[in-house]
Amino acid sequence: MIEFTINEESIGQLQLRLKGFVWTEKESKERELLRKQFLDIYNKEKINNLTKEEYFVGHGHKQGCLCYDLEWTTSPLGSIKGGTKYKYGYETDFPKIKSLLQKIISIENKKFYNKDGTISKELLEIVNLSKEINGFKTGRTVIPKLLSLYYPDTFLPIFNDQDLYLSKLLLNGFKTEKIGLELYLENNYILLKVKERLEELENRTFESQEFAELIYQTFPKEKIKLEIGAISSDEKSEEPIEALEVQHYQSLIHRNFHRLFKNLRYFDEEEQISKKGQYDTQTIGIIDFLAIDENENFVVIEIKRQATDKTIGQLLRYMGWVKDELCKSGQKVYGIIVAEQKDIYLDFALKVIPNVKFVKMGLSITLEEN
Numbered sequence: 001m002i003e004f005t006i007n008e009e010s011i012g013q014l015q016l017r018l019k020g021f022v023w024t025e026k027e028s029k030e031r032e033l034l035r036k037q038f039l040d041i042y043n044k045e046k047i048n049n050l051t052k053e054e055y056f057v058g059h060g061h062k063q064g065c066l067c068y069d070l071e072w073t074t075s076p077l078g079s080i081k082g083g084t085k086y087k088y089g090y091e092t093d094f095p096k097i098k099s100l101l102q103k104i105i106s107i108e109n110k111k112f113y114n115k116d117g118t119i120s121k122e123l124l125e126i127v128n129l130s131k132e133i134n135g136f137k138t139g140r141t142v143i144p145k146l147l148s149l150y151y152p153d154t155f156l157p158i159f160n161d162q163d164l165y166l167s168k169l170l171l172n173g174f175k176t177e178k179i180g181l182e183l184y185l186e187n188n189y190i191l192l193k194v195k196e197r198l199e200e201l202e203n204r205t206f207e208s209q210e211f212a213e214l215i216y217q218t219f220p221k222e223k224i225k226l227e228i229g230a231i232s233s234d235e236k237s238e239e240p241i242e243a244l245e246v247q248h249y250q251s252l253i254h255r256n257f258h259r260l261f262k263n264l265r266y267f268d269e270e271e272q273i274s275k276k277g278q279y280d281t282q283t284i285g286i287i288d289f290l291a292i293d294e295n296e297n298f299v300v301i302e303i304k305r306q307a308t309d310k311t312i313g314q315l316l317r318y319m320g321w322v323k324d325e326l327c328k329s330g331q332k333v334y335g336i337i338v339a340e341q342k343d344i345y346l347d348f349a350l351k352v353i354p355n356v357k358f359v360k361m362g363l364s365i366t367l368e369e370n
Contacts, residue, residue: 001117002118002189004170004174004190005170005172006171006193007168007171010168010169010219011198011201013219014198014214014215015201018202018214023207023213028207028209031076031209034077035077035149038069042066042069042105043105047105048102050066052091052094054066055088055097056088056094057085057088067088070142077145077148077149078148079159082282083280084268084272084280086134086135086268087135087139087141087142088142089133089135092328093133093135096129096132097133099129100126100130100133100136101146103125104126104143104150105150107122107151109122112151112154112155112185117186117189117190119182119185126143127180127182127185130143130181131180134326134327136181138179138180138283138321139180139282140159140282141159143181143184144159144181144184145159148208152208154188154192156211157208158191160283162184162187162191164221164224165215165224166187166190168219169191170190174187179283246304249303249305249338250277251276253277253303254289257277263294264299266290266291267279267292268290272289281318281325283325284317284318284321287318287322288303289301289303290322293334296331297331298323298327298332298333299333299335299336300322301337301338302335302336303361304338306339307337307342307358308342308343308346309346311337311346312337312350315337316356318335319333333355334355334356335356335357336356336357336358336359338361339358339359339361341360346358
């Protein structure tokens, strides 16, 4: 059973925001038309006969495939922009992906949650299948977006930001060990209960799109992050000028990546080049550099000005995610810490982690009078 307590003060803030909140019939009809257009294209017959070329972006086209339409064409129905193309899975896993899509559109009785808030048997089957597909194991965007399109009355178009909003909407937050789709479903249930509480007080019903928009406007994401201190301990410990220098290192290494790491290449060239080498996991943070070596193994690179044993924890978190979410059979994950200096605590930690190494970064400037 899911146990939580709604923060009535936050419900009051939603009610207060409603006084100036505008949700027109035109907006409602436009979004519903966009949703129906997507469903008309990707109906049961289409999904049952879906080809790899009709799912993935590429293969000589960009638009007109499910991945593109899910991320861009239907963006007003909930944004899942960001991250890389691999959040849609690997092409080698397409048979599993197709099977998952078929299950999503074939939920017959529309029973998604049990009375105690746990998920139904049909949703559990979808969750278990998602855990077998690289890209879907920890992600909370692709499958949740599909569920929100096919079953809009139950699944809210609030995805990776669920945790942030629940930190405001619940007393003492909400702790869980769930990840990926399972976490989305659990959080979605709680958000539905918040919606029901607001409907009870206002004596009216809210469309899912309308409720999500109200949440966004009442609790701006960046403001919540500042309030809860959603910034890493490493960032807090560094002075602003040092943080700026780390950003400079990111740019400098990116510009010279193939000279500094001759045997490495970016995992997702198209996406990472546009972001100075960074790789957004959309789940556990942004990796400074994610690369592939000459043996097709993954290499996670973390940049610090001063590396400590805390850096190991951050690096291992990224490496663990890559192992679970991106690695194919036989692929390994290695880690590299790049910093100007390290302390003795890091030295001891490195002695028992053979697949992580430290690389000292040295910069020099010379001036010559001419």
